[in-house]
Amino acid sequence: MPMSSTGLFISFEGIDGAGKSTHIDMLAKAFDAAGRRVVLTREPGGTPLAEKLRSLVLNDPMDPLSESLLMFAARRDHLQRVIEPALARGDVVLCDRFTDATFAYQGHGRGFDLAVLGQLERWVQASTDGGLRQPDLTLWFDLPAAVAAERLAGARVPDRFEAQPQAFFERVSEGYAARAQAEPARFVRIDANQPRERVAAMVRQAFEQRGWLA
Numbered sequence: 001m002p003m004s005s006t007g008l009f010i011s012f013e014g015i016d017g018a019g020k021s022t023h024i025d026m027l028a029k030a031f032d033a034a035g036r037r038v039v040l041t042r043e044p045g046g047t048p049l050a051e052k053l054r055s056l057v058l059n060d061p062m063d064p065l066s067e068s069l070l071m072f073a074a075r076r077d078h079l080q081r082v083i084e085p086a087l088a089r090g091d092v093v094l095c096d097r098f099t100d101a102t103f104a105y106q107g108h109g110r111g112f113d114l115a116v117l118g119q120l121e122r123w124v125q126a127s128t129d130g131g132l133r134q135p136d137l138t139l140w141f142d143l144p145a146a147v148a149a150e151r152l153a154g155a156r157v158p159d160r161f162e163a164q165p166q167a168f169f170e171r172v173s174e175g176y177a178a179r180a181q182a183e184p185a186r187f188v189r190i191d192a193n194q195p196r197e198r199v200a201a202m203v204r205q206a207f208e209q210r211g212w213l214a
């Protein structure tokens with residue numbers, strides 16, 4: 001049984017260019033065809049305030065503590081205004097990144113204190129029943145940093161994260177691996193270094209196995 005009482009909260013993670021967006025759209029269509037109401041959203045972002053914070057963290061120079069605080073401030077607003085109401089309605093929330101990204105990027109990528117991130121996570125994601133709001137399932141698109149860089153080469157003007165060197169993304173991947181190891185029941189690792197159709201089949205299988213899609 002998913003933790004959310006009625007809805008379904010799914011997050012999608014991976015380094016930049018790992019292929020998340022490509023498959024989120026496909027899943028949204030599949031849930032829609034199955035008669036479920038879908039909320040497509042992203043972090044940082046998803047509310048007017050959080051989108052403003054997104055623009056700041058992606059573009060303005062700042063230190064890792066400011067970056068972490070803004071990520072969690074955006075998340076708090078997003079949870080209160082979008083995610084919790086959607087789950088209470090029974091919707092399927094498909095969220096492009098959530099807190100695992102903060103541990104991977106700010107924690108492992110930037111080297112920021114993981115214990116401080118853990119405290120912020122407990123404050124920001126505290127639920128009314130005393131638990132911790134987490135996704136019911138997290139799909140981690142695991143792709144070597146060199147392949148992701150090739151896929152993104154020349155695609156768009158890089159933001160503050162996309163402009164980081166390959167070693168940064170290798171550390172981010174280690175961060176995702178650590179989170180996946182700590183919570184194996186929540187994570188599904190998708191080998192994203194495969195043709196799109198193969199990746200799509202693995203993604204679909206994760207939902208079929210749980211009886212969430214036929």
Ligand SMILES: Nc1ncnc2c1ncn2[C@@H]1O[C@H](COP(=O)(O)OP(=O)(O)OP(=O)(O)O)[C@@H](O)[C@H]1O
Nearest residue numbers: 015016017018019020021022151192194195196199
């Ligand atoms: N399996 C695949 N094989 C080759 N190219 C792919 C594959 N999946 C996605 N791509 C391409 O790689 C690029 C990045 O994919 P996508 O935008 O889905 O990644 P993303 O994880 O959402 O990235 P970001 O987090 O930076 O937004 C796109 O040009 C996409 O068409």
Ligand SMILES: Cc1cn([C@H]2C[C@H](O)[C@@H](COP(=O)(O)O)O2)c(=O)[nH]c1=O
Nearest residue numbers: 016043044071097098101102105161162
């Ligand atoms: C939630 C979150 C995100 N980031 C980084 C990861 C990406 O580089 C950008 C978001 O861009 P995308 O195109 O939507 O993937 O933000 C982060 O560093 N920490 C976070 O918590």
